[in-house]
Every structure is written in C-alpha cells, then in structure tokens.
Amino acid sequence: MATTTAERTHAGPPGGSSGGAPGALHGQMSHREIMEALSGLLLGMFVAMISSTIVSNALPEIIADIGGGQSAYTWVVTSTLLTMTATTPLWGKMADLFSKKLLMQIALVLFVAASAVAGLAQNPEQLIAARAVQGIGMGGLTALAQIIMAAMISPRERGRYSGYLGAVFAVATVGGPLLGGVITDADSLGWRWCFYVGIPFAIVAFIVLQKTLHLPVVRREGVKVDWAGAFFMAAGVCLLLVWVTFAGDKYDWASWETAAMVGGSAALLAIFGLVESKAAEPIVPLRLFRNRTITLSSLASLFVGVAMFAGTIFFSQYFQLARDKSPTMAGVMTIPMIAGLFLSSTISGQVITRTGKWKAWLVVGAALIVGGLGMLGTIRYDTEYWHVAVFMAVLGLGVGMTMQNLVLSTQNQVAPADLGAASSMVTFFRSLGGAMGVSALGALMANRIGDYVKDGLADLGPRYAAMAQGTSGEIPDMDKIPEPLRTVLESAYGHGIADIFLVAAAAAVVALVFVVFIKEVPLKTKGGLAQAAEEATGVDGPAAVAEAVAGVPEQHPADNPAPAASTPASTPASTPAGNGIALHGFVRGAGSVPVSHAAVTLISLAGRQLGRSVAHADGSYAVDAPGSGTYVLIASADGFQPQASTVVVGGEPVAYDLLLSGTTGLKGIVRSGEDGAPVQGAMVIVTDVRGDLLSTGTTVADGTFFVNELVPGPATVAVNAEGYRPHAVPIEIGATGVTRVEVELVTGARLTGVVKAALGPLADARVTLVDAAGNVVGTATTGADGAYAFADLDGGEYTVLATSYPPAASAVSLTGHGVDGHEILLSHPED
Known part of the structure; x- marks a missing residue:
C-alpha cells in the first residue's frame, strides 16, 4: 500500500541550456549519466589517440617512401606537437565561454579531415602541413576531455573515471602501433591506410557525442575571445620550437640565428604577458600562477612532457632500425610500457578516489620515470629484450601515475570559471615540453648517430665508408644494406637512442624536484558544475551558499514595489542605489515563470561580496558592479538549485537573466502495516522503467528516507526490511520539487x-x-x-x-x- 504526491516548483535549465541530462542541469550527475556522457567522450579520445599512434611504427617506412631524413621524421612528430601546444590554451579558454560539446565535435572534425589529407601526401612538406592541422584538433580533444570530465566529476571521484581514460589511452597506444604495423606490412593496403582507418570511428564518435554528452551552456553576453593573446602566445612558442629544432643542425647553438630567434620569442611572449594582464577574458589567466600548486604542477608538466614524449617517440626507431623488427613487431614489443601505464593509471585513480591522497603517487611516479629512463639509457642494439621490457614497464608505471594526477592537482585548486583555462594550461606545458624535447633530442640523436656511424666505419675500413656516404642524413632501409655496414648502423641507432633516454632522464629529475615541493591539498568532493553554485563564495555545500546570501534582509512586496504602470514589463523595475555600473535582469524558472524573492548576490572572483538584491514579484533584480571586470553572480531561492554565473561587465549597464532549476528528489516514510510504527534500517531501491538501478537509500530511526538527483519520469520504489515482506510501488518522479511516497510493509x-x-x-x-x-x-x-x-x-x-x-x-x-x-x-x- 503506497501513496505518492509531488511538490512541484518551476524550474528551467541553467545558463540557458536546453535539454540534456537531468543531473547536468542541477550541477551533479549520477554514475549512469556520467558513464553515458563518457561513452562519446572516450570514443572521441580513442579516435584521436589511435589516429596519432597508428603512424608511429609506419613513420620509418613513410619517410623512406616519400623522401626525407631524420629532420623530416622529427618534424612529422614536432609539427603536431607544436600546433597542439600553441592551441591548447585557446581550446581551454573557449571551453569556459562556449559549448564544450560543440568544441569537441569541431576538434574531432578537424583532426579526422587532416588525417585524410595526410593520407594523400606526396612529399614530407605536405605530410608535415597535414600533421600540423591534426595537432590543432588533437589539442582540442585532449584539453576538452580533461575539462569535460572536471565539469562532471568531483576531484575526489575523478580518479575512478580517469582509469577509464587510462584504459582507452592504453588500448589505443597498444592497438594503434599494432594496427599501423599490420597495415604497413600488408601489400594490399600500404601506409596511407594508417590515416584513413580512423575515419569510420570518427563518424561514430561524432554521433555518439551528439546523443550522449549533455552539459549546460552558459551564454554570456559581450564576451570576446582574446585573439591577440592567442596570436602572440602561438607566435612566441612556435618561434622557440623552430629554434630548438634547427639549432645544432642548420646553424650553431651560439650564432646570430639563435640570438634572433630566442630574442624574438622572448619579445613575443613578453607582449603576450602584457596583453593577458589587460584582457577581460585572458587565454591564460596570469593570476593563476600566484597559486603555488598550479605553478609547480605546470613546471613539472613541462619536464614530464620532455621525458614522456622523448622517452616514447623514439621506440619505433629503436626496434625497427636498431633491432631490425617489422613495424608490427615494433608495436608488440612496446606492450610492457603500455601495460605499466594502464595498471598505474587505473590503480592510482581508484586508490586516490578511496583515500583522497594524491601527492605520494606523483612523487613515486616521477621517481619511476627517472629510473625507467635511466635504465633505458644503458640499452644497446643487442641488449636482451626482457631487460628492455622491464625498463619500459617501469617508465610506463611512472607516466601513468603522473600524467593525469598533475592535471588533477591543478583542477583541484581553481574555481569553476577557470577550470578550462587551468586544465589546458597543464596540458599546454606538457605539450610544450614534449615538442621541445622531441625537436631538440631528435637533432641531438641525429648528431650522435652520425658520430657513432663514423666510429664504426673507421673499424670497417675505406671500402664500406664509400658505401655509407649519403646515408647518414636519411632514414636507412636496413634490408638493402650489406651485413657489416648494417651492424654498424644498428649499433649506432641503438647507442644514439640510448643517449636520448639519458638526457630525458635528466629532465625527469627536474620534474621530480618540482613535484616534491607541491603541497597536497584535500580533494574537493564536487565537480565543476556543482562547484559553480558553491565554491564561488568560498564556502562548501548548498546550505552554505544559502547562508551566504541569506544575509539579505527579508523583503516583502511592500518593501520592493512592483514596477509602475509606465514601466514596460520586459524591463527590470529596480534600479541600483549605488553609483557603479548597473547589472540587471530577471530571475526565471521553467517556462520563463518569474521567481520572486530570489536572493541575488554579486561577488568578486576573490570571493568578496560586492552587492545584493532580492527579485521583485516579476522576477526582476538589479545590483551595482563597482567597475569594469569579471564577477560572479549567484541566485538562490527556496525550492530551487542555487545558480552561479560568471558575468563580464564593461563600461555600460549589463542585462543578464538568471535561470533556476528546481531540486528533484524522493522523500518518503516506511511504516509497519500492522501498527503504523516506523521501520528503521529498511533498504530502499529506486529503479527506472527498464529496471536499471537509479539510487538506493536506508531509512533512519523515524522510518524516513531521502534520495536526491533522480531522473524525472516513471520509476519503481522497492523496500526490503528484515521481518517484513518486500514491497514495490510505482511512482512518478516530478520534473522539479520533491516527490513524496509512503510505503507500508506487511510482516512476513x-x-x-x-x-x-x-x-x-x-x-x-x-x-x-x-x-x-x-x-x-x-x-x-x-x-x-x-x-x-x-x-x-x-x-x-x-x-x-x-x-x-x-x-x-x-x-x-x-x-x-x-x-x-x-x-x-x-x-x-x-x-
């Protein structure tokens, strides 16, 4: 026997979002909603990763086919890292301003279109250009994946879901080279299909993203992207990377070209800093660097990037050129490193979620990177493979512990409004380190291999010296080189690549030093969407937000009269009493119904209260901003989820409407059918019409229970208690408000x-x-x-x-x- 009633309030999607996952609309999402959203997100990441890794083992044959030497080989990789590095902060900032799903889809289209063009390349220049465009899309996919996860999932819980990202990364990293090797070795396909094979996956990813990823979009008026800052940052970074790539090859390290490029890069980055300090919406908010953890995490990411990319990008050359393995076998032989990465990222994420402790994983991970690269620095072309496998596994364990957790430590330190910029900043520094590492170490490796070849030829005599002329600058085809010279080249590549690992190990030592000084801060327990209504005031929880705005004296219609008859209904009736810049608008719920008596508070980004007001009967409000700048506007009302929005104020009054969504939950009581006494400890299970579990709860001493964050629609409530017969009742979860249910249990x-x-x-x-x-x-x-x-x-x-x-x-x-x-x-x- 059960009765149900629904307490309904008017609500609408926050920030102007329409539709979407119910959990996303009021800040927090259930596990099921998160997994549905992650399905498209992870598929998009899989496409990007496999399209990137699938060419790693094919590159030696690609370069040999279309022409080019070690410089072209390096630039095929560097061009992608360069554009990814330069555009990552821009993607992150746009994620704070526009639809994250739309940006994700745009990045996916860019990446796959560039992959198709790369498959048609006839020379290294065309391939490098296509790979550069690929990097733009990759920058969006990698940055947006972290940002969207941070928006949906709290830092404390994010480790659990980061394991899924690590699994996708591991599968794509293993499957990509293997698939690329099979395609390259197949006479009927050839290396060009390495670029085409990801297109069907991308189409599916685009469709799945459209259907599963639903996040609220905050539409902010008068917001402009800092294109000037983006230009100067990209120009400064690109010029620096060009210098690193060609120094020691095209010109000496100490030369006028070096002075010109380094000086020009420093000037461009200085202009970038000046532009950012004056921009209303900077690409990289410089104020974030005042936080010690963010600064150290960014610097650690820079050197982790050097070690990670440089320590992994040359494995395909080592196995194919130093050990004479096919592209397919080269992919198989890197599995120990990927296995280590998969295990450490998954296990560390799960443990961090349970314990909330993350710094120890960073320190141990950085130490393992140092150890793994140091051991890899001892390998030669004839080193026992099981030794190399152990060294790679150690490196993979270290990378898995640090890569995601450096992003986590930064995301845990910022307000929701800066989540995109901060997340992309760590990715930016990691990509910058990777691009600089690959460029510089690639040039160093070419020089070291040339030196080792000369030393080996000196032992063979003049006969083979003549045969080797012209091969030092090109990627050699080992099958066409006679045995004595082939052994020299294999030894040179094995020793030269080992030297690269040693240099990368030195960079990893610097990263370890920075990681040691990072201060561990307890992980937050709410995601970016939920923090938007809570962290902006510097307090925790919806109750605290209500308390923060409860300082507004209770006002009645008599205290806040309705607009005069001459005032148009579409214009807010209240006028701020101060002399600042007016910020006015309406507070509305579902169907544009006014929410009267809603408390509206204006605060600074530092959390200081600047103004407050109470909405009139028509929902209108007005507060004064002290001047131009970026502020946080908070609205709360009884029966509604608090809503926080970032507002940019210029020199003119700003009209800004606030949309509130009602809280949705299920509240009930379980009684004994014999005497009506409350039943304590009864298990309450809520399922949807398909039988999928939505939530569970347990009754307290008075027999009551409460389950929140439910999806509106039909559902079933099943109750089970010791000594009673199980009972199930159908209910209808209201779109807003709290649905009430009473269940009577019969003694069994x-x-x-x-x-x-x-x-x-x-x-x-x-x-x-x-x-x-x-x-x-x-x-x-x-x-x-x-x-x-x-x-x-x-x-x-x-x-x-x-x-x-x-x-x-x-x-x-x-x-x-x-x-x-x-x-x-x-x-x-x-x-």
Missing part, C-alpha cells in the same frame, strides 16, 4: 522445520507448502540436516506435504513471525 511469516526418518534427519526430501485454497505457495528440498524453510508468508492456515518415503501431510497455522521447528516424520508403512 516464516516456517522452518526438519524432516526426519526412523534413523534421523532425512536429506533430499521434497517439501511442498499449500495454502488454505489449495494453491502451492512454495517448494523446498531438505539439506543434509533434513532442514527446510519458507519465508515471506502471509498469515493463515497451511498444509505441509513431505515426500521421499510415502508422503506425509500436516497442518500448520502461521501468525506473527511464523513457526520454527515444525517437524515432519516419514516412515515406511507397516508390512
């Missing part, structure tokens, strides 16, 4: 006993329970001890039948909690 009687024969308890006897109407209620088979049991029975008269010997029947009357110890004696009839 039980019947237990033993079936005995002349020699003792009888096993495997069949016991049938029949009610007074002759219906079979249940059957049971006795165990070794002859025992049987029936539970959850209604009170009344029953007949117990036991069969094995000739059947025996007995009557039993059940009341209250039932009957225990009902014995049945079976025996053979007398002869």
Whole structure:
C-alpha cells in the first residue's frame, strides 16, 4: 500500500541550456549519466589517440617512401606537437565561454579531415602541413576531455573515471602501433591506410557525442575571445620550437640565428604577458600562477612532457632500425610500457578516489620515470629484450601515475570559471615540453648517430665508408644494406637512442624536484558544475551558499514595489542605489515563470561580496558592479538549485537573466502495516522503467528516507526490511520539487522445520507448502540436516506435504513471525 504526491516548483535549465541530462542541469550527475556522457567522450579520445599512434611504427617506412631524413621524421612528430601546444590554451579558454560539446565535435572534425589529407601526401612538406592541422584538433580533444570530465566529476571521484581514460589511452597506444604495423606490412593496403582507418570511428564518435554528452551552456553576453593573446602566445612558442629544432643542425647553438630567434620569442611572449594582464577574458589567466600548486604542477608538466614524449617517440626507431623488427613487431614489443601505464593509471585513480591522497603517487611516479629512463639509457642494439621490457614497464608505471594526477592537482585548486583555462594550461606545458624535447633530442640523436656511424666505419675500413656516404642524413632501409655496414648502423641507432633516454632522464629529475615541493591539498568532493553554485563564495555545500546570501534582509512586496504602470514589463523595475555600473535582469524558472524573492548576490572572483538584491514579484533584480571586470553572480531561492554565473561587465549597464532549476528528489516514510510504527534500517531501491538501478537509500530511526538527483519520469520504489515482506510501488518522479511516497510493509511469516526418518534427519526430501485454497505457495528440498524453510508468508492456515518415503501431510497455522521447528516424520508403512 503506497501513496505518492509531488511538490512541484518551476524550474528551467541553467545558463540557458536546453535539454540534456537531468543531473547536468542541477550541477551533479549520477554514475549512469556520467558513464553515458563518457561513452562519446572516450570514443572521441580513442579516435584521436589511435589516429596519432597508428603512424608511429609506419613513420620509418613513410619517410623512406616519400623522401626525407631524420629532420623530416622529427618534424612529422614536432609539427603536431607544436600546433597542439600553441592551441591548447585557446581550446581551454573557449571551453569556459562556449559549448564544450560543440568544441569537441569541431576538434574531432578537424583532426579526422587532416588525417585524410595526410593520407594523400606526396612529399614530407605536405605530410608535415597535414600533421600540423591534426595537432590543432588533437589539442582540442585532449584539453576538452580533461575539462569535460572536471565539469562532471568531483576531484575526489575523478580518479575512478580517469582509469577509464587510462584504459582507452592504453588500448589505443597498444592497438594503434599494432594496427599501423599490420597495415604497413600488408601489400594490399600500404601506409596511407594508417590515416584513413580512423575515419569510420570518427563518424561514430561524432554521433555518439551528439546523443550522449549533455552539459549546460552558459551564454554570456559581450564576451570576446582574446585573439591577440592567442596570436602572440602561438607566435612566441612556435618561434622557440623552430629554434630548438634547427639549432645544432642548420646553424650553431651560439650564432646570430639563435640570438634572433630566442630574442624574438622572448619579445613575443613578453607582449603576450602584457596583453593577458589587460584582457577581460585572458587565454591564460596570469593570476593563476600566484597559486603555488598550479605553478609547480605546470613546471613539472613541462619536464614530464620532455621525458614522456622523448622517452616514447623514439621506440619505433629503436626496434625497427636498431633491432631490425617489422613495424608490427615494433608495436608488440612496446606492450610492457603500455601495460605499466594502464595498471598505474587505473590503480592510482581508484586508490586516490578511496583515500583522497594524491601527492605520494606523483612523487613515486616521477621517481619511476627517472629510473625507467635511466635504465633505458644503458640499452644497446643487442641488449636482451626482457631487460628492455622491464625498463619500459617501469617508465610506463611512472607516466601513468603522473600524467593525469598533475592535471588533477591543478583542477583541484581553481574555481569553476577557470577550470578550462587551468586544465589546458597543464596540458599546454606538457605539450610544450614534449615538442621541445622531441625537436631538440631528435637533432641531438641525429648528431650522435652520425658520430657513432663514423666510429664504426673507421673499424670497417675505406671500402664500406664509400658505401655509407649519403646515408647518414636519411632514414636507412636496413634490408638493402650489406651485413657489416648494417651492424654498424644498428649499433649506432641503438647507442644514439640510448643517449636520448639519458638526457630525458635528466629532465625527469627536474620534474621530480618540482613535484616534491607541491603541497597536497584535500580533494574537493564536487565537480565543476556543482562547484559553480558553491565554491564561488568560498564556502562548501548548498546550505552554505544559502547562508551566504541569506544575509539579505527579508523583503516583502511592500518593501520592493512592483514596477509602475509606465514601466514596460520586459524591463527590470529596480534600479541600483549605488553609483557603479548597473547589472540587471530577471530571475526565471521553467517556462520563463518569474521567481520572486530570489536572493541575488554579486561577488568578486576573490570571493568578496560586492552587492545584493532580492527579485521583485516579476522576477526582476538589479545590483551595482563597482567597475569594469569579471564577477560572479549567484541566485538562490527556496525550492530551487542555487545558480552561479560568471558575468563580464564593461563600461555600460549589463542585462543578464538568471535561470533556476528546481531540486528533484524522493522523500518518503516506511511504516509497519500492522501498527503504523516506523521501520528503521529498511533498504530502499529506486529503479527506472527498464529496471536499471537509479539510487538506493536506508531509512533512519523515524522510518524516513531521502534520495536526491533522480531522473524525472516513471520509476519503481522497492523496500526490503528484515521481518517484513518486500514491497514495490510505482511512482512518478516530478520534473522539479520533491516527490513524496509512503510505503507500508506487511510482516512476513516464516516456517522452518526438519524432516526426519526412523534413523534421523532425512536429506533430499521434497517439501511442498499449500495454502488454505489449495494453491502451492512454495517448494523446498531438505539439506543434509533434513532442514527446510519458507519465508515471506502471509498469515493463515497451511498444509505441509513431505515426500521421499510415502508422503506425509500436516497442518500448520502461521501468525506473527511464523513457526520454527515444525517437524515432519516419514516412515515406511507397516508390512
């Protein structure tokens, strides 16, 4: 027996969002909603990763086919890292201003379109240009994936879901090179299909993203992207990377070209800093660097990027050129590193979610990177593979512990309004380090290999020296080189690449130093969407937000008169009393219904209250901003989820409407059907119409329970308590407000006993329970001890039948909690 009622309030999607996952609309999402959203997100990441890694083992053959040497090989990789590095902060900032899903889809389209063009490349220049465009899309995909996860999931819980991202990363990193090697080795396909194979996956990812990723979009008027800052940052970074790439090859490290490029890069970055300090919406908010953790995490990411990219990008060359393996086998032989990365990222994420402790993982991870790269620095072309495998596994363990957790430590330190910029900033520094590392170490490796080749040829004599002329600058085809010279080249590549690992290990030591000085801060327990209504005031929880704005004196319609008859209904009636810049608008719920008496508070980004107001009967409000700048506007009302929005104020009054969504929950009480007494400790389970679990709860001492963040629509509430029969009732979860339900449980009687024969308890006897109407209620088979049991029975008269010997029947009357110890004696009839 159950009754349901719904308390409904008017609500609408926050920030102008329409539709979407219900959980996303009021800040927090259930596990099911998060997994649905992650399905498209992870598929998009898989496309980007596999399209990137699939060419790693094919690159030696690609460069040999279209022409080019070590410089072209390096630039095919560097061009992608360069554009990814330069555009990552821009993607992150746009994520704070525009639809994250739309940006994700744009990045996906860019990446796949560039992949198709790369497959048509006829020379290294065309391939490098296509890979540069790929980098723009990759910058968006990598930055937006972190940002969207941070918006949906709290830092404390993010480790659990980062494991899924790590799994996708591992599968794509292993599967990409393997698939690329198979395609390259197949005569019917060829290396160009390495770029085409990701297109079908991308189409599916685009569609899945459209259907599963639903996040609220805050539409902010008068917001402009800082294009000037983006230009100067990209120009400064690109010029620096060009210098690093060509220094020591095209010109000396100490030369006028070096002075010109380094000086020009410094000047461009200085202009960038000046532009950012004056921009209303900077690409990289310089104020974030006042936070010690963010600064150290960014610097650590820079050197982790050097170690991570430089320590992994040259593995394909090592296995193919130093160990004479096919592209397919080169991919197989890197599995130990990926296995280590997968295990460490997954396990560390789960442990961080349970304990909330993250710094130890960073320190241990950075130390493992140093150790792994240091050991890899000792390898040669003839080193036992199991040694190399162990060294790679250690490196993978370290990368898995640091890569995601450096982003986590930064995201945990910023307000929701800066989540995109801060997340992309860590990714930017990691990509910058990777691009600089690959460029500089690629040039260093070419020089070291040339030196080792000369040393080897000196031992072979002049005959082979003539055969090797012209091969030092090109990627060699080992199958066409005679054995003595081939051994020299293999040894040179093995030793030269090992030297690169040693240099990368030195960079990892610097990263370890920065990580050690990072201060551990407890992880927040709410995601970016939920923090938007809470962290902006510097307090925790919806109750604290309400308390922060509750300082507004209670005002009644008489205190805040409605607009005069001459005032248009579409114009806010209130006028700020101060002399600042007016910020006015309406507070509305679902269907544009005004939310009267809503408390509206204006605060600075530092959390200082600047103004407050109470909405009139028509929902209008007005507050004064002290001057131009960026502020946070908070609205709260009884029966609604608090809403926080970032507002940019210029020199003119700003009109800004606030949309509130009502809280949705289920509240009820469980009583005994006999005396109406509350039932404590009853388990309450809520499922949807498909039977999927939505949430669970337990009744307290007065028999009540509360379940929040439910999806509106039909559902089923099942209640189970010891000593009572389970009961399920259908309900309709309201779109807003709290739905109430009352459930009465009927006491469940039980019947237990033993079936005995002349020699003792009888096993495997069949016991049938029949009610007074002759219906079979249940059957049971006795165990070794002859025992049987029936539970959850209604009170009344029953007949117990036991069969094995000739059947025996007995009557039993059940009341209250039932009957225990009902014995049945079976025996053979007398002869």
